[in-house]
Amino acid sequence: MAMEKTFNASEAEPRLTKMWEEAGAFRAGANRSRDESFTIMIPPPNVTGALHVGHAFNNTLQDILIRWHRMRGFDTLWQPGQDHAGIATQMQVEKMLAATQQPKRTELGRQKFLEKVWEWKGEYGGTIVGQLKRLGCSCDWERNAFTMAGAEGDPGIGHENSANFHDAVIKVFVEMYEQGLIYRGKRLVNWDPHFETAISDLEVENIETPGHMWHFKYPLAGGATYTYVEKDEDGNVTLTEERDYISIATTRPETMLGDGAVAVHPDDTRYAPIVGKLCEIPVGPKEHRRLIPIITDEYPDMAFGSGAVKITGAHDFNDYEVAKRGGIPMYRLMDTKGAMRADGVPYGEASALAQAHANGAEFTEQSVEEINLVPDDLRGLDRFEARKRVVDQITSEGLAVMTTVETKDDEGEVNTQIVPYVENKPIMQPFGDRSKVVIEPMLTDQWFVDAAKVVDPALEAVRSGEIKIMPESGEKTYYHWLENIEPWCISRQLWWGHQIPVWYLPGEDDWLPICAATEAEALEIAKSRFVDGMSFRIVENAQEAAEVLQATINEMDTQDEGTIRTFEAPQVIPMFRDPDVLDTWFSSGLWPIGTLGWPEDTDEMKRYFPTDVLITGQDILFFWVARMIMMQKAVVKQAPFHTVYLHQLVRDEKGKKMSKTTGNVIDPLEIVDEFGADALRFTNAQMAALGGVLKLSKQKITGYRNFTTKLWNAARFAEMHEAIGSDGSLPTATATANKWIIGETGKVREVVDAALEAYRFNDAANALYAFVWGKVCDWYVEFSKPLLMDADEATKAETRAVMAWVIDQCVVLLHPIMPFITEELWGTLGERQKILAHTDWPTYGTDLVDENADSEMNWVIGLIEEVRSVRAQMHVPAGAKVEVVVRNMGDAARAAFEGNEALIKKLARIEVLTEVDDFPKGTAALGITGAEFGLPLADIIDVDAEKARLEKSLGKLAKEIGGMKGRLGNPKFVASAPDEVVEETRANLAEREEEESLMKAALTRLAEI
RNA sequence: GGGCGAUUAGCUCAGCGGUAGAGCACUUCGUUGACAUCGAAGGGGUCACAAGUUCGAACCUUGUAUCGCCCA
Structure with missing residues (x-):
């Protein structure tokens, strides 16, 4: 049955995926024939995730390495799995609750909500697994792991065989806590x-946004004044002014409420007179204005703004450092929602307490924390609303720094106005x-x-x-x-995640933490800390614990106050667990060992750890890669892998980030639908230059889809001529073309292996593309036609065998990159012992190259190309067969020509070759070595065109010859360059000179016409 | 401001000491026994600029310019 004209990817891909799955083709260790293992841990995608081009790229590379090793007989494991994505999942489930009119998270309570999350995970968490399968990823899907596996409430859906990740995470936390590596x-x-949670600095994106810089006056205490002097670079005084204030610039005026100081640079002479003095925060009720000190610190930039910086330690990272250095109190101004605090005593009292701090009173973290410095009228307001009011209040009081602007009214009159100095500028x-x-x-x-x-x-x-x-x-x-x-x-501060394994007991003046893997162990430890006979009650949270404790104390009060602290009497001690969960990246950091069953001493740990290669985006080098290395080193004292391959973000064809708002998102699944997974995979491999920018375009993918069609049709040609059914053994060849293509196959196998060894996926893909299209399809298939159809039976049989073998080798070598079409062809082209995914990767190499066949075929190809070129340039009709004349034919050329006469004649469309003593007039010469070939074109030759053609070639040759002669004429070159380089140059020069003399002779003849 | 990188054909990029390459696009031709998702031929480059090292530099060194990315 004849093959279809193209590969039907959408029909074949699901069928092949199913076949692989049923055969257990991707199980750990499948097709192993040697002891070495090869392991890749998939960078776990979010359980909420859907496949995007970055995943598609990243996983293509992993699959290429995995399939390549599996075919080579390594004990191969590609470990799949997902992470639980704390914030993202919680967000997703909350959205779902809202959309389905279910109670909100806070209404459900923690336990009920987590049940909903697990339900959701069971239903949607497998999405990405299905999508990766569509890409052809050969993970051991039965081992699909999950970073929350084994946690309370886990029904195990979608990660049925996952190792107990929860236990591993908790164990690591406890160990690191005990070693003092984790602290609160x-x-x-x-x-x-x-989300009302802390996030890591890596989860923050700094984006340039239009903003404002306000300038305000902080009046000096008690109406003090000083002489403010500004100088230029040369020290000349440019401004002298008596001031009773210090000018401060800020982009976040609402944080002024929490200022603890104003800082200036120690070298700043402008402010030297007032360092150590107090100034007033110009906001809040007048009668309660706080005074804060003017201090020096290296942090302020003298050239930026006024050079003076307000210090709000609780709301700015730079200020925080300054405040720590200077012992400045840090007043928290906002609540968890980013609204201004509404708790605590009225502003007047709070302000007085803070003023006492500024005046030198002792303070503790706790005493500062309790002070709410938000004026009563601003309490409870959103931070941005509070900002507006603060600006208004300061401005209306006349404490904004003013500036003059010129505006034109409708009649074009210029008006000068004095307005508050507010810079509109982009801020990060x-x-x-x-x-x-x-x-x-x-x-x-x-x-x-x-x-x-x-x-x-x-x-x-x-x-x-x-x-x-x-x-x-x-x-x-x-x-x-x-x-x-x-x-x-x-x-x-989330609910979905590994809850921190720390329980709190009443302590001296704060809660006393106990870190243990389980509540039972925590209780044991708790008991050991107290005298016998105490009873402990696990409560929900700190508030409940405080109530229980208060009740206990009350009861004791009625008995004997003196026993409270020693707990001599039998009493109820409340204990509660830390409500926080761990950062998802903390658990992802244990991915290499957690997926393999650590801390159990599993067979998988022994076989597959340390793993081999990690392939991931360079954007998570810190998030994940560095942390994985740190944690594996800390926990099992081993590096988790020996190689990290980082790649860039996949962008659109213009190099722009893909984003929904820009509308330039390419959906890999749509690409798979339209072009097939193989085309996308080949494109991914082809663009994977080390460190390169990844620009994906449909045009490129189309090109590689065409490549799959090309391969398909070469196979189809072979099938039509019954050149199929190779058993894998190397066929014996006598015909030069057959010997040549076998050698070319050997060469490309070496190139591909070297490229993959060096993680140069683009080189591997390009080499295969050039081989399959440029060598096999462009030349070998064409060479084979006269051999298969017109030659003797022996040659026909030999060519069929070689063709069958070559096509099989193409299919084998392309399989890691394009698994579907190759597996399909493998099944179509013969009865096989094993599926292609388990077929042995070849080990032959350039030992298959027959030097004579190689040079002979290159000469033949050169001749054909030269004839075609001259024909095209002389406008010989493409269909016309021509006569070719030859003289002074050397032995090698004669042998090469005669040995390949049929295919030369066919491909160059030559009717007859005639040996002559002299070229007839109007013969176009061919630039071929070893013999003088010419096309007698007396009737149709265009003398001027031919002259131009020859002169152009001569020009090129002269340039090359000049260069080479120059080098060879330089004694230093001959002396210092490697011998082979010198030899090569000499040989090359000789050839070019031979061509040159031919062209010159032709030009002379042309002049005779 | 700090760190890392890039600048090669119209476009996208390889090449990183020994004759400037690929794919796409472009021009011309083609109903040739697999393939028009194709074939044949062709045009197109002071390898950003400057100085240095070297017999020899797109490649190494130093500077300049422009552009990215990450971190402040």
Whole structure:
């Protein structure tokens, strides 16, 4: 039955996927024939995720490596799975609840809500798995893992065989806590007011946004004045002014309420007279205005704004550092939603307390935390509304810095106006990468990994070469980040995630934390800390615990107050678990060991860990890669992989980021529908130059879809001529064309392996493209036609065997990149022992090259091309068969011509070759070595065109010859260049000179016409 | 401001010491025994600029310009 004209991808892909799955083709260790393992951990996509072009690219590369190793007999595992994506999933489920008119998260309560999340995960969490399968990803899907597997309430749907990730995460937390690598503290963190949780600094996007810079006057205390002097670069005084204020610029006026100081640079002479004095925050009720000190710090930039900076330690990262250095109190102004605080005592009292701090009273973290410095009229307002009011209040009081502007009225009259000095300018504003709201630096209690303590082994792993990051620039970035690493905030105020395994008991003046893997263990520890006979009650939260404690105390009050602190009497001790969950990246950081069943000593751990290669986007080098290295080093003391391959973001054809708002998003599944998965995969491989920019266009994909059709049709040609059914053994060849293509196959196998070995996917893809299209289709298939149809039976049989073998090799070598069409052809073209995915990868190489056949065929190809070129340029009708004349034919040329006469004549459309002593008039010469060939075109030759053609060739030759002669004439070149380079140049020169003399002779003859 | 990178044919990019390459686009021709999702032929480049190292530089070094990305 004849094959269809094109490959029907949409029909074949699901069928082949099913076949592979039923055959268990991708199970760990499938097709293994050697001991070495090869393991790739998939970068776990979000469980909420849908396949985008980045996934498609990234997973194509992984699949290429995996399939290549599997065919080579490695014990291969491609471990799939998803992460639980704390914020994203919680957001997704909340949306779903709203859309289906179900109670809100807060109405449901934590436990009920988590049930809904698990339900949702069971229903939609598998989306991306199905999509990766459509791409042809050969993961061991039965092992699909999940970062929340084994957590409370896990029904195990979609990750039935996943290792218990939860236990691993908790164990690591407990161990790191015990080693002092994890601690809790009040620090300034990025706060997302929409999700009401801390987020990591990596989850913040700084985006340039139009903003305003306001300039305000902070009056000096008690009406003091000073002489403000400005000088230019040369020290000349440009401005002298008596001032009773210091000018401050800010983009966030609402934070003025929490100012603890004004800082100036120690070298700033303008403010030297007032350093150490107090100034007044120009906002809030007049009678309660706070005075804050003017301090010096290296941080203020003298050239920026007024050079003086207000210090709001609780709401700005730079200020936080200044405040820490200067012992300045940090007053929190906002609540978890980003609204101005409404708690605590009235403003008048709070302000007085803060004033006491400024005047030098002792303060503690806790006493500062309790002070709400938001004036009563601003309490509870959204931060942006509060900003407006603060600006209005200051301006109306006349404390805004003023400037003059000129405006033209309708009649063109210029009016000068004095207005508040507000600069409209772009400012870098932090946005939550999920919520898209403005992130607020906020002083809160959080859990941190003391990254500085675990960073050294991770740095050393890369420095020593134990881990190689590709491209190399990634290593520099890695060092730079790790050498300046900040504590990693790992707590999130969410419900969906691994809840922090810490329980709290009443302590001396705060809650006392107990870290343990389970509540039972925590209780045991708790009991050991108290005298016997105490009874413990697990309660929901701190508030409930406080109530229980209060009740206990009340009861004790009636008995004997003195026993409260010693707990001598039997009493109820409340205990509650930390409500926070761990950052998703904390669990993802354990992906390499967690998926393999650690901490159990599993067979998989032994076989597949450490893994081999990690392929991921360079945007998550810090998020994930560096943290994985740190954590694996900290936990199992081993590097999780030996190679990290980083790639860039996949962009559109113009290099723009794909985004819904720009409307330039390419959906990989639509591409698969339209062009087939193989075309997309080949495009991905082809553009995967190390460190390269990835620009995806439909045009490119179309091109590689055409390539699949090309391959299909070459196979179809073979099938039509019964040149199929190779058993894989190397056929014996006598015909030069057959010997030649076998050698070419050997060459390309080596190139492909070398390219894949070096992670140069583009080189592998390009080499195969050039081989299949440029060698097999353009030449070998054409050469084979006269051999298959007109030659003797022996040659026919030989050519059929070689053709069958060559097409099979194309299919085998292309399989890692284009699994579907190749598996399909494999099944179509013969009865096979094994499926293609399990077929042995060839090991032959350039040993298959027959040097004589190689040079002979290159000569033949050159001759054919030259005849075609001259024909085209002399406007010989394409269909016409021509006579070719030859003289002075050398032995090699004669042998080459005679040995391949049929195919030369056919491909160059030559009627007859005549040996002559002299070329007839009007013969166009061919630039071929070894013999003088010519096309007698007396009747139709265009003398001027031919002259132009020859002169052009001569020009090119002269340039080349000149260059080579110049080099060979330089004694230093001959002396210092490698011998083979010199030899090559000499040989090349000789050939070019031979061509040149032919062309010159032809030109002379032409002059005779 | 700091770090990392880029600049090669109209476009997208390989090449990173030894004769400037590919794909696409373009021009001309083609109903040739698999393929028009095709075939044949052709045009097109001071390899951003400047200085240096070298027998030899697109490639190494240093500077300049322009453009990206990441972090402040």
